[in-house]
Amino acid sequence: MPDGKSTPARAGTTLLEAARRAKVHIRTRCAGKAACLMCKVCIDPDAQTGLQPMNANERNKLGGLQEQGYRLACQAKANGQAPVIVTVPEDPLKSAVRKLLDQQQEEDW
DSSP states (O other), rough: OGGOOOOOTTTOOOOHHHHHHOOOOOOOSSSSSSSSSSSSEEEGGGGGBBBBBOHOOOOOOOHGGGGGGEEETTTBOOSSSSOOEEEEOOOOOHHHHHHHHHHHHHHHH
């Protein structure tokens, strides 16, 4: 989880469920149906063994992103055998605002 947070997750628990329990916000609109792709998270390559294999729906939705370590938090399930290290990408709107504020601050100097 981000910010060094961790939470135990039983086998079959989705990353989205575990994140909510740890009070980590992951954006989603489709209520866990793999329709919106907003819940993409990046999994540390050394921690992939803690997840169940991708289902066909998740594989089809992610396309080439799976090679970059991305999974859908609403679909990726813990297998209960190893820890999983998850990076939640920054919200695109927050990222855009942050970049504009950084740029404005540089111009003020």
